[in-house]
Amino acid sequence: MSGGHIPFSHKGRSAIHAIPSKGSIWLMLKQMFNRVPSKWKFCSLVLCIMLFISLLEFSIPQLTQFTIDKIIPEKRYDSLIWIGAGILCAAILLAILNYFNSYIVSKVGQKAIMDIRNSMYEHIQTLDMKFFDKNRTGDLMSRLTNDVNLLQQLISSSMLQVLTDTVTFIAVAVYMLFINWKLTIVLLITFPFMFYITRAFGKRIRMSFRSVQSSAGDVSNQLQDSISGMRLIQSFTNEEFESRRFAERNQENMTANLKSVRLRSMFGPIIDLLNNIGLVAVIVFGAWQVMEGEFTIGLIVAFLAYLRLLQSPVRNFSRVISIVQQSAAAFERITEILETQPEISDKGNAIELPAIKKKIEFKSVDFAYDGTVPVLGNLNLTMKAGQVTALVGSSGAGKSTITSLLIRFYDPQNGTIKMDGHNIKDVSLKSLRGQMGIVSQDIILFNGSIRDNIVYGKLNATDDEIIESAKAANAHDFISAFPDGYDSQIGERGVKLSGGQKQRIAIARALLKNPQIIILDEATAALDTESEHLIQQALSRLMKKRTSIVIAHRLSTIHDADQIIVLEKGQVLEKGTHDQLMQNNGRYKQLHDLQFPQVSDIKYLAT
Numbered sequence: 001m002s003g004g005h006i007p008f009s010h011k012g013r014s015a016i017h018a019i020p021s022k023g024s025i026w027l028m029l030k031q032m033f034n035r036v037p038s039k040w041k042f043c044s045l046v047l048c049i050m051l052f053i054s055l056l057e058f059s060i061p062q063l064t065q066f067t068i069d070k071i072i073p074e075k076r077y078d079s080l081i082w083i084g085a086g087i088l089c090a091a092i093l094l095a096i097l098n099y100f101n102s103y104i105v106s107k108v109g110q111k112a113i114m115d116i117r118n119s120m121y122e123h124i125q126t127l128d129m130k131f132f133d134k135n136r137t138g139d140l141m142s143r144l145t146n147d148v149n150l151l152q153q154l155i156s157s158s159m160l161q162v163l164t165d166t167v168t169f170i171a172v173a174v175y176m177l178f179i180n181w182k183l184t185i186v187l188l189i190t191f192p193f194m195f196y197i198t199r200a201f202g203k204r205i206r207m208s209f210r211s212v213q214s215s216a217g218d219v220s221n222q223l224q225d226s227i228s229g230m231r232l233i234q235s236f237t238n239e240e241f242e243s244r245r246f247a248e249r250n251q252e253n254m255t256a257n258l259k260s261v262r263l264r265s266m267f268g269p270i271i272d273l274l275n276n277i278g279l280v281a282v283i284v285f286g287a288w289q290v291m292e293g294e295f296t297i298g299l300i301v302a303f304l305a306y307l308r309l310l311q312s313p314v315r316n317f318s319r320v321i322s323i324v325q326q327s328a329a330a331f332e333r334i335t336e337i338l339e340t341q342p343e344i345s346d347k348g349n350a351i352e353l354p355a356i357k358k359k360i361e362f363k364s365v366d367f368a369y370d371g372t373v374p375v376l377g378n379l380n381l382t383m384k385a386g387q388v389t390a391l392v393g394s395s396g397a398g399k400s401t402i403t404s405l406l407i408r409f410y411d412p413q414n415g416t417i418k419m420d421g422h423n424i425k426d427v428s429l430k431s432l433r434g435q436m437g438i439v440s441q442d443i444i445l446f447n448g449s450i451r452d453n454i455v456y457g458k459l460n461a462t463d464d465e466i467i468e469s470a471k472a473a474n475a476h477d478f479i480s481a482f483p484d485g486y487d488s489q490i491g492e493r494g495v496k497l498s499g500g501q502k503q504r505i506a507i508a509r510a511l512l513k514n515p516q517i518i519i520l521d522e523a524t525a526a527l528d529t530e531s532e533h534l535i536q537q538a539l540s541r542l543m544k545k546r547t548s549i550v551i552a553h554r555l556s557t558i559h560d561a562d563q564i565i566v567l568e569k570g571q572v573l574e575k576g577t578h579d580q581l582m583q584n585n586g587r588y589k590q591l592h593d594l595q596f597p598q599v600s601d602i603k604y605l606a607t
């Protein structure tokens with residue numbers, strides 16, 4: 001492939017790029033802590049348990065020492081049973097407390113994770129179509145799963161261990177200062193270096209984790225694309241090409257992982273090296289002072305033992321730094337989503353839109369998806385309530401865009417869209433979208449049963465209502481013919497259904513919603529005559545007594561529309577009824593003649 005055009009080669013990368021904010025570790029710890037249910041109670045309980053565990057761990061060697069030093073020399077046979085029972089009790093208590101501790105910490109961690117994931121999911125649902133146009137499903141999924149999972153590490157026993165380690169560290173350091181401040185200062189000389197190295201490595205480790213997680217998002221995008229497009233891959237026999245593409249993403253992920261592992265593997269030994277430099281300093285300075293007669297040998301021996309006590313928290317701390325940095329990288333990716341504000345949302349004083357009675361008006365509407373290339377320019381049109389308005393025009397003229405603006409998937413850059421005089425920006429999204437039902441050419445069905453998919457139109461619908469809408473959509477007969485009837489599973493995106501069946505389920509779902517306005521993005525797919533007839537009949541029932549907007553590709557279906565609007569390059573070219581437009585002898589007639597040169601079966605609109 002080298003040198004040639006590699007299709008899709010640089011697509012699929014995450015579109016959200018934010019600069020890691022300063023102090024985000026504290027923010028992260030604070031936010032995670034705030035998500036812990038009854039946080040103070042939880043922390044006190046866990047710390048008490050940890051303290052108790054330390055005491056028990058300390059008691060076992062004490063009892064052992066007592067046995068060796070006292071019981072054996074004094075031959076106190078009768079005490080043996082008590083010593084045995086004592087050690088056993090301590091061991092059992094230790095096992096129970098350890099279990100309890102790790103269970104409650106994990107439980108609280110899981111709860112916090114669930115909470116974050118729910119918040120993210122709720123937030124994602126508030127974001128507008130621009131966000132989904134820009135971001136890839138796989139990457140969003142990776143943020144909701146991998147990144148959220150990584151945060152769980154923050155609520156773990158090893159994180160709480162940091163607290164006890166800090167106490168140990170301070171206690172030992174103060175004690176050492178008290179015993180001999182000179183030796184302690186020599187010993188602590190390495191600590192500023194440790195601090196500097198930890199900071200420098202911390203930043204790099206976090207950046208490396210960020211690349212790991214973003215490349216994991218790319219792998220996930222690739223997987224999402226290819227698994228859902230498996231039919232296309234196999235029909236084009238592009239398996240090898242896809243494997244290569246996947247291997248590339250995988251390779252990038254591995255390289256990012258290796259870089260991160262290299263950094264983490266270097267960090268621990270560097271901290272150990274600094275610890276050992278401290279040890280050397282104590283030995284050299286201590287020995288010199290002993291020779292000078294300033295220190296006793298016993299002092300040096302005791303100091304070396306304290307040093308060991310001091311090193312253990314430092315080593316644990318360096319391990320925790322990795323966890324914190326990894327979580328911080330995940331947290332940044334999560335925050336980027338949580339901080340993305342929807343451009344389309346309810347105004348503070350949004351009103352409830354009353355049921356449409358008069359008309360929908362587009363006034364001087366300008367719109368461009370990317371803000372620069374115009375799709376609609378100074379568009380003016382009126383659609384009367386209770387009537388059928390058909391939008392026709394060549395592919396890319398902006399027909400679907402008009403309906404997307406009406407439902408507020410996007411807002412126009414200029415101009416207004418009004419329903420019965422209410423600017424749709426001033427009404428609540430729920431009341432606006434609640435009035436609309438869409439049956440589009442891309443039928444979206446969820447994995448689940450036929451019933452689940454129809455009831456989506458009205459979640460509290462009764463079985464009778466579901467059956468009634470299925471009957472009106474001409475779907476009841478084929479549904480009843482399935483062995484499991486309405487409980488038949490339709491597979492992902494409805495793969496187990498035919499095109500016509502999927503359409504009728506979508507119509508049943510829209511009928512159940514019983515919307516005031518129906519938007520019909522007419523399917524271009526050719527159906528057999530019988531199926532087409534059934535669908536047309538179902539659609540007529542759906543459009544009855546409603547305000548209908550039909551995006552028509554086949555002009556035969558809109559012959560009786562009350563108004564036909566012909567669009568070209570985002571502007572209204574002509575409008576009127578079929579007869580008026582035919583008489584006009586303009587673009588509509590041209591399109592009509594293309595489709596029906598001699599009333600033949602040409603079904604597609606040439607553009």
Ligand SMILES: Nc1ncnc2c1ncn2[C@@H]1O[C@H](COP(=O)(O)OP(=O)(O)OP(=O)(O)O)[C@@H](O)[C@H]1O
Nearest residue numbers: 133369370375393394395396397398399400401402
């Ligand atoms: N989400 C999007 N982001 C960017 N551009 C878009 C998007 N959707 C559509 N467009 C562009 O806007 C223009 C109008 O598209 P639209 O889907 O409204 O046309 P249409 O008249 O409905 O076409 P068709 O009959 O083929 O469905 C096209 O040039 C298209 O490339």
